[in-house]
Amino acid sequence: xxxxxxxxxxxxxxxxxxxxxxxxxxxxxxxxxxxxxxxxxxxxxxxxxxxxxxxxxxxxxxxxxxxxxxxxxxxxxxxxxxxxxxxxxxxxxxxxxxxxxxxxxxxxxxxxxxxxxxxxxxxxxxxxxxxxxxxxxxxxxxxxxxxxxxxxxxxxxxxxxxxxxxxxxxxxxxxxxxxxxxxxxxxxxxxxxxxxxxxxxxxxxxxxxxxxxxxxxxxxxxxxxxxxxxxxxxxxxxxxxxxxxxxxxxxxxxxxxxxxxxxxxxxxxxxxxxxxxxxxxxxxxxxxxxxxxxxxxxxxxxxxxxxxxxxxxxxxxxxxxxxxxxxxxxxxxxxxxxxxxxxxxxxxxxxxxxxxxxxxxxxxxxxxxxxxxxxxxxxxxxxxxxxxxxxxxxxxxxxxxxxxxxxxxxxxxxxxxxxxxxxxxxxxxxxxxxxxxxxxxxxxxxxxxxxxxxxxxxxxxxxxxxxxxxxxxxxxxxxxx
Amino acid sequence: xxxxxxxxxxxxxxxxxxxxxxxxxxxxxxxxxxxxxxxxxxxxxxxxxxxxxxxxxxxxxxxxxxxxxxxxxxxxxxxxxxxxxxxxxxxxxxxxxxxxxxxxxxxxxxxxxxxxxxxxxxxxxxxxxxxxxxxxxxxxxxxxxxxxxxxxxxxxxxxxxxxxxxxxxxxxxxxxxxxxxxxxxxxxxxxxxxxxxxxxxxxxxxxxxxxxxxxxxxx
Numbered sequence: 001x002x003x004x005x006x007x008x009x010x011x012x013x014x015x016x017x018x019x020x021x022x023x024x025x026x027x028x029x030x031x032x033x034x035x036x037x038x039x040x041x042x043x044x045x046x047x048x049x050x051x052x053x054x055x056x057x058x059x060x061x062x063x064x065x066x067x068x069x070x071x072x073x074x075x076x077x078x079x080x081x082x083x084x085x086x087x088x089x090x091x092x093x094x095x096x097x098x099x100x101x102x103x104x105x106x107x108x109x110x111x112x113x114x115x116x117x118x119x120x121x122x123x124x125x126x127x128x129x130x131x132x133x134x135x136x137x138x139x140x141x142x143x144x145x146x147x148x149x150x151x152x153x154x155x156x157x158x159x160x161x162x163x164x165x166x167x168x169x170x171x172x173x174x175x176x177x178x179x180x181x182x183x184x185x186x187x188x189x190x191x192x193x194x195x196x197x198x199x200x201x202x203x204x205x206x207x208x209x210x211x212x213x214x215x216x217x218x219x220x221x222x223x224x225x226x227x228x229x230x231x232x233x234x235x236x237x238x239x240x241x242x243x244x245x246x247x248x249x250x251x252x253x254x255x256x257x258x259x260x261x262x263x264x265x266x267x268x269x270x271x272x273x274x275x276x277x278x279x280x281x282x283x284x285x286x287x288x289x290x291x292x293x294x295x296x297x298x299x300x301x302x303x304x305x306x307x308x309x310x311x312x313x314x315x316x317x318x319x320x321x322x323x324x325x326x327x328x329x330x331x332x333x334x335x336x337x338x339x340x341x342x343x344x345x346x347x348x349x350x351x352x353x354x355x356x357x358x359x360x361x362x363x364x365x366x367x368x369x370x371x372x373x374x375x376x377x378x379x380x381x382x383x384x385x386x387x388x389x390x391x392x393x394x395x396x397x398x399x400x401x402x403x404x405x406x407x408x409x410x411x412x413x414x415x416x417x418x419x420x421x422x423x424x425x426x427x428x429x430x431x432x433x434x435x436x437x438x439x440x441x442x443x444x445x446x447x448x449x450x451x452x453x454x455x456x457x458x459x460x461x462x463x464x465x466x467x468x469x470x471x472x473x474x475x476x477x478x479x480x481x
Numbered sequence: 482x483x484x485x486x487x488x489x490x491x492x493x494x495x496x497x498x499x500x501x502x503x504x505x506x507x508x509x510x511x512x513x514x515x516x517x518x519x520x521x522x523x524x525x526x527x528x529x530x531x532x533x534x535x536x537x538x539x540x541x542x543x544x545x546x547x548x549x550x551x552x553x554x555x556x557x558x559x560x561x562x563x564x565x566x567x568x569x570x571x572x573x574x575x576x577x578x579x580x581x582x583x584x585x586x587x588x589x590x591x592x593x594x595x596x597x598x599x600x601x602x603x604x605x606x607x608x609x610x611x612x613x614x615x616x617x618x619x620x621x622x623x624x625x626x627x628x629x630x631x632x633x634x635x636x637x638x639x640x641x642x643x644x645x646x647x648x649x650x651x652x653x654x655x656x657x658x659x660x661x662x663x664x665x666x667x668x669x670x671x672x673x674x675x676x677x678x679x680x681x682x683x684x685x686x687x688x689x690x691x692x693x694x695x696x697x698x699x700x
Contacts, residue, residue, distance in 0.1 A: 029682075036683050050513050057512060070494040089487035141689055142680035158680060165682050189678060189686040196690060201600050217665045227634060227676035227691025234630045234668070235592075245490065252662040256653040257512055260617075267679070270529060271617035271652075274691070275671035283667050285626035288592035299486075303493035312497070 011339035013362040020333040026162060030334045033161045037325040040268025041376075057257045059380035062316035065249045069306065072215040072248045073297065079218025083280040085293045093123040096298045100125065100207070100240055101132055103294050107238055109134065109204035113196075115222065115229035116140040117209030118156055118319060119242045119298055121341050125207075136207075139196050139228040141189065148175045154335030156342060157266050157321040162334050196228070206232035206290070210243035211318070212258060213295075216251045220295065222276040223262060225269075230276050239281075239290035245297050246306075246315040258318060261378035265320040301354035307402050310389060314349050316379040323373035323383060329366055338363065345373035349386045352394070353404060361394035361409025413451065435468045515616050515650045522615040522648045523699075529618025533674030534687055536696045545700050546576030549607065549640055552696070553583050558604035562586045562636055564628035569609045569642050588629050599635050606636035606692075612647040614655055619673040620697070621655060623666045630668055639675070639692040644700045 020026050045051040065072060077087045090096035100123075104112065112134055114120065126147065129136040138147040142160035146153060149171050153159030160168070165183045172191055173181040179191050208229055212221040220241050222229045233239045249255065263269045282289035305314050324330045324344030335343035340351040340363070348367060352360040364387045367373075373383040393401055394409030401407075424434045445452075447461040474480070517525060527537060540548040553561055561577075564570050565587040577585045586603055588595060608628050612621045620641055624630040633639050649655045652671070656662070661669070676691030687693060 033683055053513055070491050073491065073494070089490055091486045091489055095486055139690065140680070141678045145680065158683070160680055161683075163681075165684075168681055185681045185684040185686050188681060189689050193689055197600065200690075201596065216662055219665050219669075225676070226678045226689045228689070230630075230634050230670075231690050234634060245494075252656055252665075253653065256651070256656065259652070271619055271671065271673050273533070273672070273674050273677055275619075275673075277665065277669040277671075278667070279665040279669070280667040283626070286624075286667065287588060287590060287595075287626065287629040288631050289624075289629075289667060297490075299490045299493070303490055303497070306494055307497040 010359040013337065013339070013366060016337040016339055017333045017366070020337040025164065025167075026334045027332065029162055029164050030331050033155075033158065034325050034331040037158075037268065037321075041265055041322060041325070042268075044264035044268050044270065054257060054261055055378055055380060058261045058318075058378050059316065061249060061254045061257055062318070062379045063313075065254070066246065066306070066312060066315055068250065069246070069248070072250055073245060075215040076213055076218060076248050077297075079215065080295055083218045085218070085281070085295050088294060088296045089299075090296055091299045093298070093300050096123050096242065096296050096300075097125060097128045099294075099296050100242070101129065101134070103238065103240055104129075104134055104205055107204060109238065111199070111203045112136045112205045112207055113139050113199055113203040113228075113232045113236065114143070115206070115208035115224065115232040116143055116159070117207065117242055118153075118341065119209055119244050120207065121153060122244075122298070122300055123242070125242075137196075137199055137203075139199065139226075139232060140224075141192050141226060141228075144192055144196065145171065148172075152336070152341075154343065155321060155324060156319055162336065196231075200228075200231040200235050203232075203236045205238040205240060206236040207240045207242065208233050210241050210247050210295075211262070212255055213243055213248045214250075214252050214255060215248055218279060219252065220278045221255060221259075222274075222278070223259065223272045224276070225267075225273040227274060230274055233276065233278060234289055237290055238292045238294070239278075240294045240296065241278075242296045242298060245299055245302050246317075262318050262320050265322040265376070265378045301404070304402060304404060305350075305353050311349075311353065311386060311403070313381055314346075314353065314386060316381050317346050317350075318379055320378060322376045322378065326372040326376045328368065328370060328372070338366070345383045345387075346381070349381075349383055349390065352390050356405030356408060357390065357394045357403060358405035358408025361405070364388075364390040364394065432470075435464075435470075439464050439466070439468075512651075512653050514654070517615055517650055519645070522650065523645050525615040526613055526618050526648055527699075529615075530674060530695075530697065532618070533677065534695075535618070535674050536694060538696060538698045540698050540700050542700050545642060545698050546573050549573060549642075549698055550576045550583065553605055553638075553640070556604075556638070558583050558638065560584050560586050560598075560603045561605045561607055561640075562588050562599060562603045562632055563607040564588055564625075564632065567609055567625075567628040569607075570627070573607060588632055592629065592631060599631060603636045605638035605640055606632035606634075607640045607642070608632050610641050610643045610647070612649055612655055612659065613643055614650075614652050614671070615648050616651045617671075617673060619652070619671045622670045622672055624668050624670065625666065630670075633670065633672060634691050637688070637692060638694045638696060639672075640696045640698060641672070642698045642700065 088099045126136040138144045145160040154162040169183045172179045210220045211223045263272045281293045323346050330344040340347050342350050348363040369384045371384050393403045393406045397406035424430045447456050610620045611623050675695040677687045678689040
């Protein structure tokens with residue numbers, strides 16, 4: 001229905017990350033937040049044996065869910081329909097937006113309250129609904145803050161973590177009627193409560209994401225602390241849940257291990273304040289709850305990821321955000337520099353696959369491959385291995401590659417450099433000529449020259465040793481091979 | 482269009498090759514299980530819930546309705562919503578007297594008729610609990626026609642009656658022993674404290690959208 005907006009020009013990660021690095025408030029806000037999240041998580045897993053066991057179970061639950069994905073989705077749909085839900089399928093975000101709008105129009109709804117949902121961020125749902133005359137209001141405190149400021153989340157769990165309390169105090173003072181400037185967190189929270197309670201009361205529909213969808217019982221599980229997710233799914237007469245198609249799990253008993261690794265990894269909580277398990281709309285005799293529940297199952301590139309045996313593991317992700325919290329790159333540049341819905345390590349794996357390597361081939365390189373992300377991942381996603389794979393796919397696609405935009409990161413100059421490198425390293429004569437040339441010519445080359453600038457802009461120019469290793473070895477009597 | 486999207490998505494998933502990594506369900510360890518004594522379960526639950534600012538009132542099977550009334554009167558609560566046909570509704574009502582505050586507001590009509598009062602005038606909501614989970618400090622609440630969903634969500638104070646004998650060790654055990662998979666209610670809730678957020682500078686603030694206080698009456 002809706003025309004997909006034309007792809008804007010590719011984001012420039014180098015420019016965006018350099019800018020972020022120079023912003024002292026980004027550096028300070030993320031450093032503080034990530035240090036806090038890392039220590040809280042660590043306190044939740046004091047016993048490495050327990051951690052390894054839980055992780056193995058959680059990973060295997062997700063692996064089994066993916067192994068049976070099409071069957072489980074069909075089983076989920078059948079159960080949901082039997083429970084009285086309406087189930088919709090969307091290949092693209094455009095289709096998903098049209099489905100949501102169609103449901104709202106069917107009820108004459110113009111006011112929607114939203115619980116936190118990263119899938120709705122993928123859909124750019126708020127903008128789409130605003131263009132179509134529906135007020136789509138974020139009610140998670142962090143999401144509310146950034147919506148007020150016209151921003152996007154900088155972290156998938158803590159969307160407003162890039163802002164400090166002074167910035168939020170100024171924002172509330174400017175944007176909320178009757179709000180006085182205060183830096184007191186309790187007072188700021190109370191202001192949001194006052195504004196949003198009225199919105200919950202008035203809304204004609206509520207929207208949420210889904211953390212786990214249980215095929216066995218048709219149950220949609222929501223993890224949250226604030227109660228806004230419950231408000232959005234219990235109070236309005238219509239509830240729309242949007243989920244990525246990978247969110248399904250097979251059995252109810254699969255839920256406890258995932259829930260425990262999710263909350264402990266994400267925010268260092270033994271459990272979230274609320275775990276809201278929704279199986280059916282308001283039943284006979286019930287006094288409240290939505291009269292209709294719609295489940296929108298979104299693909300948006302996931303089936304393509306699923307089709308690659310190695311990259312499929314990307315879809316195990318339960319969106320805990322721990323890989324971001326532990327990433328030395330993310331901690332320094334923050335979430336916005338990635339210019340992606342999902343930032344950080346998992347975002348660097350996900351985004352190039354959904355937006356295509358032609359546009360986002362830079363992202364898999366935004367990592368030192370230090371492996372902290374893969375070590376911390378509660379469902380054992382080998383993030384670093386996937387980053388390396390995507391780097392290769394960008395430059396030299398594997399035969400029959402299904403990765404979107406494979407080969408799109410190929411550079412003539414890089415190819416040439418590697419061809420030269422290879423030639424020099426297979427021919428002793430060329431190698432010797434090269435080392436001699438480098439040694440003699442190096443002092444004559446200006447330090448900021450050509451492609452070398454990328455290195456020397458922030459580092460001193462490397463100075464070749466006066467004598468090569470070969471010379472030294474020969475002097476010590478090591479025979480030539 | 483939706484039908485074709487469904488077929489297209491399932492078609493794409495079916496056409497995909499299997500995963501590269503073998504499944505290893507067979508040699509998996511069991512979920513680390515906790516086994517506590519009755520006394521340990523109670524203290525573990527209290528400790529975990531108190532850590533997130535849950536309040537506890539100790540009471541007896543005979544005396545809890547008065548404990549609830551006296552506590553709420555002391556807090557200055559005037560109107561308390563409850564489910565009159567809930568498992569503990571009649572007992573609660575026995576401690577309240579017409580004309581003497583606080584007053585009970587029966588949640589016995591569709592929310593559409595009660596919404597304004599519930600959002601504006603009610604100071605506390607009372608619910609029973611189905612069971613509880615010691616490991617995480619969690620109440621298990623199944624809303625029902627007799628005790629609707631919003632009782633534990635909209636009023637600023639949520640008072641929950643918990644019988645210590647119903648506390649279990651873990652969530653996994655609760656699901657299994659209570660046979661949840663055989664029949665889920667429309668809504669099942671795990672509640673582990675009053676509503677809270679840490680979205681501003683990771684600073685904890687209580688009472689953001691749901692109840693500002695959670696009071697467990699422990700029998």
